[in-house]
Amino acid sequence: MSSQEDGEISSPEITAIGISFGNSNSSIAYTSGEGKAEVIANEEGDRQIPSVLSYIEGEEYHGTQAKSQLVRNSRNTIAYFRDYLGKDFDSIDPTPCHASAHPQKHESTIAFSVQDKESEAQNIVTVSEITTRHIRRLASSASDFLGKSVNAAVITVPTNVTDEQREALSEAAKAAGVDVLQMISEPTAAVLAYDARPEAILKDKIIVVADLGGTRSDMAVVASRGGVYSILSTSHDYETAGVQLDQVLIDHFAKEFIKKNKTDPRENERSLAKLKLEAEATKKALSLGGNASCSVESLADGIDFSSTINRTRYELLAGKVFGAFTRLIEEAVRKADLDILDVDEVILSGGTSHTPKISQNLQRLFPPTTRILSPSTLPTAIDPSSLSARGAAIQASLVQEFEKEDIEQSTHPMVTVTPHLRNAIGVMVVSEDVQKGLFSALIEKETAVPCRRTGLFAVPREGGDVVVKICEGLRDIKVSKKEKPKTNGKPASDDSDLDSDEDEDGDEEIREKVWKIGAVLAEAAVKGVKKGGKVEVTIKVEADLAVQVEAREAGGKGGVRGSLGKARVAENGSAGSG
Amino acid sequence: MAAVQFSLPLPVLPQDWVGEKDFKAIGQLSSATQRNIEPVGPHFLAHARRVSKLPLINRNIFAATNSDLQQKRHQRTFSEDDR
Ligand SMILES: Nc1ncnc2c1ncn2[C@@H]1O[C@H](COP(=O)(O)OP(=O)(O)OP(=O)(O)O)[C@@H](O)[C@H]1O
Ligand SMILES: [Mg+2]
Numbered sequence: 001m002s003s004q005e006d007g008e009i010s011s012p013e014i015t016a017i018g019i020s021f022g023n024s025n026s027s028i029a030y031t032s033g034e035g036k037a038e039v040i041a042n043e044e045g046d047r048q049i050p051s052v053l054s055y056i057e058g059e060e061y062h063g064t065q066a067k068s069q070l071v072r073n074s075r076n077t078i079a080y081f082r083d084y085l086g087k088d089f090d091s092i093d094p095t096p097c098h099a100s101a102h103p104q105k106h107e108s109t110i111a112f113s114v115q116d117k118e119s120e121a122q123n124i125v126t127v128s129e130i131t132t133r134h135i136r137r138l139a140s141s142a143s144d145f146l147g148k149s150v151n152a153a154v155i156t157v158p159t160n161v162t163d164e165q166r167e168a169l170s171e172a173a174k175a176a177g178v179d180v181l182q183m184i185s186e187p188t189a190a191v192l193a194y195d196a197r198p199e200a201i202l203k204d205k206i207i208v209v210a211d212l213g214g215t216r217s218d219m220a221v222v223a224s225r226g227g228v229y230s231i232l233s234t235s236h237d238y239e240t241a242g243v244q245l246d247q248v249l250i251d252h253f254a255k256e257f258i259k260k261n262k263t264d265p266r267e268n269e270r271s272l273a274k275l276k277l278e279a280e281a282t283k284k285a286l287s288l289g290g291n292a293s294c295s296v297e298s299l300a301d302g303i304d305f306s307s308t309i310n311r312t313r314y315e316l317l318a319g320k321v322f323g324a325f326t327r328l329i330e331e332a333v334r335k336a337d338l339d340i341l342d343v344d345e346v347i348l349s350g351g352t353s354h355t356p357k358i359s360q361n362l363q364r365l366f367p368p369t370t371r372i373l374s375p376s377t378l379p380t381a382i383d384p385s386s387l388s389a390r391g392a393a394i395q396a397s398l399v400q401e402f403e404k405e406d407i408e409q410s411t412h413p414m415v416t417v418t419p420h421l422r423n424a425i426g427v428m429v430v431s432e433d434v435q436k437g438l439f440s441a442l443i444e445k446e447t448a449v450p451c452r453r454t455g456l457f458a459v460p461r462e463g464g465d466v467v468v469k470i471c472e473g474l475r476d477i478k479v480s481k482k483e484k485p486k487t488n489g490k491p492a493s494d495d496s497d498l499d500s501d502e503d504e505d506g507d508e509e510i511r512e513k514v515w516k517i518g519a520v521l522a523e524a525a526v527k528g529v530k531k532g533g534k535v536e537v538t539i540k541v542e543a544d545l546a547v548q549v550e551a552r553e554a555g556g557k558g559g560v561r562g563s564l565g566k567a568r569v570a571e572n573g574s575a576g577s578g
Numbered sequence: 579m580a581a582v583q584f585s586l587p588l589p590v591l592p593q594d595w596v597g598e599k600d601f602k603a604i605g606q607l608s609s610a611t612q613r614n615i616e617p618v619g620p621h622f623l624a625h626a627r628r629v630s631k632l633p634l635i636n637r638n639i640f641a642a643t644n645s646d647l648q649q650k651r652h653q654r655t656f657s658e659d660d661r
Contacts, residue, residue, distance in 0.1 A: 188616040195619065202579055226579050227621030230613050395618055410626035411617035419610035429586040440584050448615050448625075454581040457588050465591035472608060519605040525591050527600070535588055536581065543629075545610055549601070562601030570609035 016152035016181060016400040017142045018392025019135070020189070021169075023082040023096065024214030024242065025351065026051045026134070027389035028142045031397035037193060037390035039383075042141035048351065048385050049141075052079040052100075053133055058118035062137040071273045074100050076114045080215060084110045084127045086168030093238065096215045099273055103127070131172035139178050152179040154396040156186045156388040158218055159234040181399050182407055186211055187220035188229050189391025190349040193382055194373065195227065196394045202227055204444045205344035210329050210362075211388075212352035214242040217325065219332035221343075223420075223446040230420060230448060233336035240324040242280075242352040248318045249279035249309070253294055256307055263300045271300040286311050287354040287376075315357045325352075326361045339477050340366055341513045348374035353384035418448040418543075419569045423472040423518050425539055425547075427457060439473040439515035442539050452540040456554055463531040468551045468560075470539065472518030481507040524551040524560040545569065 018029040018037070025048040028040045039047045046064055054066035054077040061069060069077045080096035081103070089105035097103055101112040111126040139150045155169065161183070170180045184192075187209035194200060204225050211218040217240050221232045253275060254266050265271035278296050285292035291310045299305040315322070333340055346362055353359070356376035363372055373381045382390065399407050409415070424441040431438035442453045459466050526535050534554040541547050545567040552559020596602075615622060 182617070184618045185616060188618045192619050204579075222616075227619060228625060229616040229618060229622070231616065232613075391618075398620060398623060410623070413614070415626050415629045416614050416617050417612055418615050420613045422608045422611055425607070427584070428589065429584060430589050431586065437589065438586060440586070442582065446611075446613075448613070449610065450628075453579060455584055456581050457584045458586065460587050460590055466588040467591045467595060468588060519608065521603075521605045521607065523595070523597060523602045523604065525595060525597060525600040526588075527591070541607070545607060547607055560600045562599075562603060564603050565606060567607035568609040569612055572612045 012151065013148075014152050014179075014400050015143075015146065015148050015150050016154065016396040017139075017146075017150050018189075018389050018394070018396050019138060019153045019155045019178075020186070020388035020392060021082055021131075021135075021155055021157075022051060022213055022350075022388075023080045023216070024051060025049060025385070026138055027386055028138050029386065029389040029393035030142065030146060031393045035196075035397070037196065037393040039386045039389055040142050040145045042138075043144065047383075049138065050079070051082060051134060052077060053130060053137075054078070055114055055116040058116070060116070060133065060137075062134070068277065070100055071270060071277065074269070074273060076116070077101060078112050078114060078125070078130050081112075081127050081130055083216075085131055085172065086162065086165035096243075099269070099276070128168055128172045128175075131169065132175040135173050135178055136176035139176060151177060152181050152396070152400060154182050154184060154392040154399065155180055156189045156392050157183045158216075158236070159185045159187065159220055159231065160218075160236055179404075181396060181404065182411065184392060184395050185220070185231070186218065186349070186388050187222060187231070187234075187347075189389075189395070190347050190387035191222055191224060191229055191391070192394055193387045193390035194347060195224075196390075197382075199380075203344075204447070206232075206338065206342050207345045207347055208329060208332060208343050209347045209349055210325070210332075210353070211349040212241060212325060212355075212358065213350040214352070217241045217328055217350070217352070219328055221332055221336035221338065223444075225444065225447040226451065228448055230446060232338070232446060233332055235328065235332050235335060237324075237328050240321060240328060242283075244321045245283055245318055245352065245355070246276060246280050248321060249283055249294070249314070250275050252309065252317055253279060253305070253307055257299060257303075257305055261301065261303050263303075265300040265305075268300055274299060275305075282309065283314075284354070286314050287356060311356075318357070322355075322357050322361055325358050326365055329362065330365065339475075339511075339513070340370075341477060341511060342475065343370050345371045345373060347387070348372070348381075349384045349387045351385045419545060421445050421447045421449065421451075421541065422570075423474055424515075425521070425541070426471060426473050426515075427455065427537055428469040428471060428517070429457065430460075437469070437517070439471060439517055441473055441515070442537070443541070445475075447541075449541045449545060450543045452538060454536060454538045457535045457537060459529045459533055459535060461531070463529045463533055465525060465527045466529060466535060468524040468526060468535065468537055468549075470521045470523070470537075470549055472521065474516040474518045476514050476516045478512050478514045480510045480512075482510050521547065521564055522549055522562060524549060524562060526551050526553060526560060529553050542566075 020027045041047050049063040050067040052066040054061040054069035077100045079100040089110050103110045111124045113122045142150045173180045190209050207222045209220045217237045219235045223230045274296050278294050282292045282294040293308045295306040359374040359377045375381050424445045425443045426441040428437040442455045536554045538550040547564040549562050
């Protein structure tokens with residue numbers, strides 16, 4: 001379909017987009033002339049395009065149209081295949097394909113057997129081939145929208161993708177006429193989507209990206225330091241995601257149906273498929289409104305079904321699943337050797353992140369200072385379903401003018417593996433309690449070197465000679481007990497959550513972040529600072545871990561300079577992309 | 579990154595403090611941890627340019643959309659010695 005041919009000699013104009021390719025949905029995005037990432041709607045008007053293809057008498061259906069074929073034509077409908085790409089048949093979980101074409105072993109790969117031509121014959125379509133067809137449809141929708149042929153992309157992948165999977169994806173895309181400029185990790189794409197907004201402020205922060213999808217939930221804890229991202233921990237869960245929430249509603253409505261009609265719609269394949277599609281729609285409606293209906297024509301035994309459910313009821317029924325999401329996030333933070341109090345932002349990504357209750361539970365888990373970026377907790381949040389694709393589109397616009405070799409070279413471990421600071425580096429200041437110094441962090445831990453930060457420090461009221469004492473700081477969590485007041489204003493029913501972790505009648509714990517002073521690194525004297533003056537301190541850590549210190553009166557000349565010898569680089573960090 | 583302001587004052591220099599050229603090296607940084615940085619975003623590109631031979635392409639996508647303040651910031655960040 002693309003006019004580009006492999007091995008073309010003169011380099012053609014590159015039109016690159018961002019693609020997020022999920023097991024459930026895919027999205028395409030581009031970066032406009034003004035540098036803004038925009039999600040592209042396909043011909044049907046969908047921005048979340050189901051990663052589904054279906055065949056009827058040789059005709060190929062894609063996206064929402066294909067997904068609706070799960071009811072009538074499930075055996076010729078291929079869905080939930082992304083995670084099979086580049087895998088061995090023996091290592092996959094075929095469960096998600098229970099109600100569509102089944103994956104089967106085919107030579108060294110995985111394939112589906114479908115009637116994809118006009119003839120009655122069953123054809124073997126490998127997972128690579130179906131991925132190619134899917135990407136071809138995505139690229140064609142993007143080409144139609146942009147009015148020029150899309151021939152390159154940045155595609156997002158989960159953090160636990162293997163080299164074989166990358167290779168397979170790259171080849172499948174290539175066969176669709178799409179050159180993969182770079183594969184970037186899904187959580188990093190989400191962070192980039194937020195950081196590229198005009199109002200974003202460049203700040204050092206710890207971000208948890210919770211990507212809650214349809215068949216899996218992926219967690220990543222990211223240190224963002226001067227706009228450079230390092231993943232501190234990752235975790236994956238295939239039992240807590242959107243389909244588990246669908247199931248809650250399927251079970252609920254099925255029970256209602258049984259009560260009236262004595263038939264279980266879950267026992268008939270087609271009835272179940274119908275109910276599943278409707279239950280998912282009901283679930284989505286419950287993210288927006290307090291009530292939602294569920295209607296299925298001829299659900300089972302020719303009997304129509306129609307019902308409504310309110311959000312409170314749904315939240316009660318799904319309480320266990322919601323609690324599991326909270327725990328996944330808690331565990332990810334722990335796995336990164338961090339505390340809940342260390343987290344500055346939680347980015348909720350993926351379709352399931354539209355669910356208000358999930359973000360409300362996180363608001364309770366994290367301190368009020370942690371920003372929960374989701375539609376129901378922040379009016380300016382970006383649509384969580386689109387974060388990956390947007391991030392990919394931004395990256396595409398950043399790299400599309402480079403030679404492929406240059407991109408490859410710059411993403412090589414020689415460039416990306418870097419020493420990260422083990423402890424924060426900062427300056428001692430005087431606290432209200434004059435006896436005790438207080439540590440003020442200038443460079444946070446987990447900052448990749450080389451790095452440089454500058455701070456402006458106040459001086460005693462009369463000015464004069466001051467000492468700049470540079471130390472390492474170790475974050476500590478101080479726990480103190482506070483007698484819990486007898487009445488806490490909240491109605492009792494508000495405390496009914498299953499995931500409530502407060503001890504009902506114990507003392508309330510107060511946890512706070514404090515700094516412990518670590519190694520003292522250096523001291524510098526800044527003399528004769530004028531009344532009301534400020535001292536500017538710059539700490540620079542070189543690539544070889546040598547430290548340079550500069551301190552002077554702000555606006556003044558000269559100042560003090562000094563340096564420290566190199567530190568050692570120790571063992572590898574635990575997380576990486578594994 | 580912009581300078582951070584700290585409102586609590588620096589301590590007074592003790593009378594008996596001595597240091598050559600007003601500086602005294604005392605300790606050493608703790609050992610560092612090797613980690614992967616994500617090869618994503620404009621700030622990574624600035625890093626890659628310093629470490630590898632990535633050519634400088636004079637184009638800053640962020641600057642096009644962002645406010646004046648942000649424009650300045652990113653242009654500065656794109657300069658080779660920011661981090
Ligand atoms: N508004 C909404 N409210 C609640 N859930 C939603 C909403 N929109 C989409 N979802 C759910 O999000 C899930 C799909 O999420 P997403 O598109 O991020 O998945 P994916 O990354 O393609 O999937 P997978 O996890 O299977 O790889 C589905 O379960 C869908 O029902
Ligand atoms: Mg996903």
